[in-house]
Amino acid sequence: MITFEGVTKRYADGTVAVDDLSLEAPTGAITVFVGPSGCGKTTSLRMINRMIDATGGRILLDGQDVREIDPPTLRRGIGYVIQQAGLFPHRKIVDNVATVPYLLGWDRKRARARAMELLELVGLDSELAGRYPFQLSGGQQQRVGVARALAADPPVLLMDEPFSAVDPIVRASLQDELLRLQSDLQKTIVFVTHDIDEAIKLGDMVAVLRVGGRLAQMAGPATLLSEPADDFVREFLGRDRGIRRLSFIPAKDVRLVTAPADLVVDASGRPLGWRGDGGLLPYGTFNPERDSLRAALDAALLAANGTAVAVDEDGRVIGVAPREALDEVLGQYAARYTVPDPEDPYEEGGHQDTGHQGAGPEDPAHEDPAHGEDPHG
Amino acid sequence: MNWLIDFFSNPANWSGPGGIPVRLLEHLEFSVVALLMAAAVAIPLGLWVGHTGRGSLVVVVSANAARALPTLGILVLVVLIIGVGSTWPVLIPLVLLAVPPILVNTYEGVRGVDPDLRDAAYGMGLRGPQVLFKVLVPVALPLILLGMRLAAIQVVATATVAAYVGLGGLGRFIMDGLATKNYTITIGGAFLVVVLALAAQAGFTLLSRVAVSPGVRQFR
Numbered sequence: 001m002i003t004f005e006g007v008t009k010r011y012a013d014g015t016v017a018v019d020d021l022s023l024e025a026p027t028g029a030i031t032v033f034v035g036p037s038g039c040g041k042t043t044s045l046r047m048i049n050r051m052i053d054a055t056g057g058r059i060l061l062d063g064q065d066v067r068e069i070d071p072p073t074l075r076r077g078i079g080y081v082i083q084q085a086g087l088f089p090h091r092k093i094v095d096n097v098a099t100v101p102y103l104l105g106w107d108r109k110r111a112r113a114r115a116m117e118l119l120e121l122v123g124l125d126s127e128l129a130g131r132y133p134f135q136l137s138g139g140q141q142q143r144v145g146v147a148r149a150l151a152a153d154p155p156v157l158l159m160d161e162p163f164s165a166v167d168p169i170v171r172a173s174l175q176d177e178l179l180r181l182q183s184d185l186q187k188t189i190v191f192v193t194h195d196i197d198e199a200i201k202l203g204d205m206v207a208v209l210r211v212g213g214r215l216a217q218m219a220g221p222a223t224l225l226s227e228p229a230d231d232f233v234r235e236f237l238g239r240d241r242g243i244r245r246l247s248f249i250p251a252k253d254v255r256l257v258t259a260p261a262d263l264v265v266d267a268s269g270r271p272l273g274w275r276g277d278g279g280l281l282p283y284g285t286f287n288p289e290r291d292s293l294r295a296a297l298d299a300a301l302l303a304a305n306g307t308a309v310a311v312d313e314d315g316r317v318i319g320v321a322p323r324e325a326l327d328e329v330l331g332q333y334a335a336r337y338t339v340p341d342p343e344d345p346y347e348e349g350g351h352q353d354t355g356h357q358g359a360g361p362e363d364p365a366h367e368d369p370a371h372g373e374d375p376h377g
Numbered sequence: 378m379n380w381l382i383d384f385f386s387n388p389a390n391w392s393g394p395g396g397i398p399v400r401l402l403e404h405l406e407f408s409v410v411a412l413l414m415a416a417a418v419a420i421p422l423g424l425w426v427g428h429t430g431r432g433s434l435v436v437v438v439s440a441n442a443a444r445a446l447p448t449l450g451i452l453v454l455v456v457l458i459i460g461v462g463s464t465w466p467v468l469i470p471l472v473l474l475a476v477p478p479i480l481v482n483t484y485e486g487v488r489g490v491d492p493d494l495r496d497a498a499y500g501m502g503l504r505g506p507q508v509l510f511k512v513l514v515p516v517a518l519p520l521i522l523l524g525m526r527l528a529a530i531q532v533v534a535t536a537t538v539a540a541y542v543g544l545g546g547l548g549r550f551i552m553d554g555l556a557t558k559n560y561t562i563t564i565g566g567a568f569l570v571v572v573l574a575l576a577a578q579a580g581f582t583l584l585s586r587v588a589v590s591p592g593v594r595q596f597r
Contacts, residue, residue, distance in 0.1 A: 049500065051500060072502045072504045076498055076502035077502075080497070082496060082500065082502035084491075084493045085497075086491075086494055086496060086497025086500075087517075088497075088498070088516075089494070089590070089592045090511055090515040090593045091592065100502060103501065132592030133592060222459050
């Protein structure tokens, strides 16, 4: 666990980059620092591995003040991923990944073997090991950056806008990859981004910072969407909070009915379209086991008749969700103010909730009786 | 062209203490010694200033000022001060000539390394000297070697001034030929200087090929 206790960073010219920041980044979870430029998110991150030293307060790494640890030693125990990957151009990919093992004095053979393991882990072809960074695409370089940070198996990973320099498609795949890795590795990750959608997608906990380095709100992503603490957070979250919140509701509760004869399927049971007068009409599918209610709703809206087609892992039809079925689930969640954050690390153990501080009392929704069901409360 | 053939086909030009091999070796000796001395001063200084950022203004200004120093004037000055009888009168001006390009290129090379790279290196847990020698120097190496190459060409071309103070070298042919109006010798000597300068250039280009990581060669 990483604990910020009243951390302040004031520069010599009087500028305050981070102001009395107190928060906890729980072990084994992704904590995202998000905010507009100038909010001190990167500074906060860099104070953890002492790339910058705080001028006030303390940062504890599993209870130990980082100021008591010699910076290079501290940093070798913390993975660090930066925006432009920062790979060493003169070293082959395999040796880039093995940087920290080499520093820790591993022998060459062991360090390289470990590096090869990691390249595989981040989904890179072992053929790339002998190349130089300039021969890789931006997305591949970023994967190498992640592999390098993980090489010595540090418990903590700091990621400073690691995916913001790649195109949106590559970014999405890198984000998915990170979530996949994290579900296996369970690292304590602090992730900095200015992109609220990225924060909501990746974060188990999201800390929204405002300009001047003050914490505006810290909460799980679903809670953040449903209960923004103030106008700043609400504005920062942007439009469509309600729709986006549906991403956190699993589609598995959607009631399915047997597919009607109007749905044309191929020999293996995959959908082809809805029967119409002049041929097949468009359809949309979702996988109830894996997808969210948002995907189910999307599937319904794509279909000519408003009915979403449920499919299994192989894409075979297992039923359909008529509009009423979606309405039922939507109704349930619309009535309840708070959606449970999936994999919320605070869910068990009765941890005190740092997230809801300052939730606006003027917000009439707070009087909703269903609010009492909030699993965080 | 005939003059060159005359010069190189004359057996008298190849033998004795004033022959081509001896003069060539003298010239090479001045050049190599001066270049090594300049590198010994300029590379550590350039690395230190580039890495720490301390004293960069002083280095750049004085290096540029040093370029304006007249080599021949310094040569004469050194002779006036310490007299003849050693190779210092030629070495000192040549070192002063070679230091600025090496120093400026080394400094710029190290300073110009992408700040993200430096950041990543520190962030991985490298210590200051490790950042310098394991990351900054390999990445700056093409520029450092370029500085050495520029210095080498200048030194080889300028080492002809040794002949002014009776220290030999290829400049001897040029001066002797001018003095006796025997332009065959002048042109032959000048030709050898050019060949030597081109050889120095080729040598450093080759060294770059071998010493610089393929990753950096493309990177620049």
